[in-house]
Amino acid sequence: MTSQPIAPRPSTPPTTPTAEQEVVGICRDLLRIDTSNYGNGEGPGERRAAELVAGLLTDVGLEVELFESEPGRTSVVTRLEGTDPTRPALVLHGHTDVVPAAAADWSVDPFGGEEIDGLLWGRGAVDMKDMDAMILSVVRQMVREGRRPARDVVVAFFADEEAGGVRGAQWAVRHRPELFEGATEAISEVGGFSVEVGGRRAYLLQTAEKGLAWLRLVADGRAGHGSQVNAENAVTELAAAVARIGRHPWPYTLTPTVERLLRGVSDLTGLPFDGEDPAAVDALVAALGPAAKFVGATVRHTSNPTQLDAGYKANVIPGRAEATVDVRLLPGHEEEGMATLRELAGPAVRIEPIHQDTALEVPFSGDLVDSMVASLLAEDPGAAVLPYTLSGGTDNKSLSRLGITGYGFAPLRLPADLDFSGMFHGVDERVPTESLRFGTRVLDRLLNDC
Template structure:
């Protein structure tokens, strides 16, 4: 695709990135892009068209494409100061998980601003980062500035359902859009936590693998009054109970161990990788983030759905359930074998969606650029690596050999339970954090 050269733009007056980021985020929050995972939602077209218009307004051309009706993504390519270097993919997703309005304090698609916070579904995951990306590249275009290297700017559909209609589709059908790119940055990293009175930013360098599985049990159908030792529901229930009740052992990956050692240095709490109790104490020092990060010290497998039968007095011939499995990088084969053992020989496992675990070095020029940009705006803070218990579109880009990190920089109040708002109720982001993030991203793109 055509590479857009921001240095050729005629500098124009306009709001700064800090001035307009909240408005961009608010407008995105008001576009309902709920992804139900079954194709029934509104899709991302309206949001994609809005983003394309914002980029077109400052002269940045985009390619907008659809993998299915209304499942819309868009990509731009911005020329860097050093075109000989490999390109960087800066990407976000436009879809959000659904929200039940009755559970919220505000309309989840109102983009309401209250007490210095912007509320709405996607304020955290991840229209905040989408807005920061847009605000920064718009300002660069107006001022005629280039990023340090070519940037592939992408906004994908369908991340919340595994990227089948978004990043995965783009990678499989339009790989030329990412030609020459070797690294990527996106969501769920670069946000701050308070550790014993010291602010630290968690840079996402790894993420667990995922497997959404369907368990299928067969049996002999019949009348509910009869003795039936070949009951599909009983067989499925036993498998689901074994998987759900299994206590996975602690297994520390290099990224998790590096995080725990960093927390130990900041707090003075001793760390022994052979003693799970010390891990628990160090995780507790992360405050509201402890539960979120704590899910990365072991595999997890949570039953999420059950389906069987059609009448109280009829024994069905089949029963199904679904399980959400998250496996640690480096231990995936072992975890998968355990799931098969727990399911048992009489229950068939079908894969709904499966994707790889990722683990990247907490070192190198890209990590230095991310850390440097954060510390330039917040001197005296620390930057630590962490593993994401969920997944991102970096899994899809990994298929092209692109190394992905999580870097959506936000300086947050110490008492804000930010991780709990991912897919949670009353999702909201501080306006000050958005302005901070735009400054950090601007620095990062100038030096990455």
């Protein structure tokens, strides 16, 4: 582990670009750094991205700390002094790593950072170098103009979020908790983006996220010749368990956040709300358009088999077979979900955790929520703002271990026909450049008021 403070550079002249003017360029520069995280402990490019981030912050006179959990797994933190030192601090955070991209599947170079027809393309354009760029451009503008946020703001850019944050936010929370001293709330990714509901623009503010459980299923059997009768075939036992888990019809379970979202959709569309009727729930979810896939995964647990591993030769029955399952559990229902998984696996298959993390659910109320809503509506009067649950996870899970309440708020006003949520970890990620500029305006308002 290494840690090194970086001294601030002299402040730049007042004629430098505004946040709106430079956010696209910053995002483009980040997209052109391949920070693919393969989940194997390596983070190529994270160091380069961290150095770019640190340079942009020190360029305006901020003192920055750049630290590593392991060589190359680099995170960056700085702190802005607020106007009211009596108030608890806010953590404004992003991550610089991205999931891998197969270039052959893309219409453009996934690490080219190309701007085409008002859209910026590249792996990370929606997850989450867009928000990283908005944070950087707004912070730079505030410092250049001599403005301070309403309270202390810890600005952090973590490594390794796409592999659960073990070498990023989790490591920082365990080994450098003093960096977040006095912080009680946090803002990060996957919230604050717009969808069209009932002919009206609505922004989905993330107030909950499902729990994460990457699980290994293991079946031990009796190895033998492939031509023999074998009642203890590990592959057979494993295959049956995988099929049961993958096909299990998890019942609909509406958490408080999901229920409030669907009631809001009902108000906007006139569709009836009945939490006991799956068809009524499905109709309300479908009314969210491109975001329906995101939200549809939050009305119940999900369990998707993702990997299989068994055997080494066609005529040899292996003594062991393994599979990996990606399980996402609803807040408040994790234990019952795990109990069901053990039952589905059966007595011949054991479950081993690979990586697990907590589910989160926080109030859609309070001063910070009021400020986020007001900042959005100031830039888009007449819109609605609704809470929602994220089917994936964020580094807010790690910060919650310090008692920090986290929200997803990367504000973007999007075209109604853009399948924004479908591009997370997908092909041809892209974000409208005007959406980035909108986000800087909203974020700037928020930091002045939060």
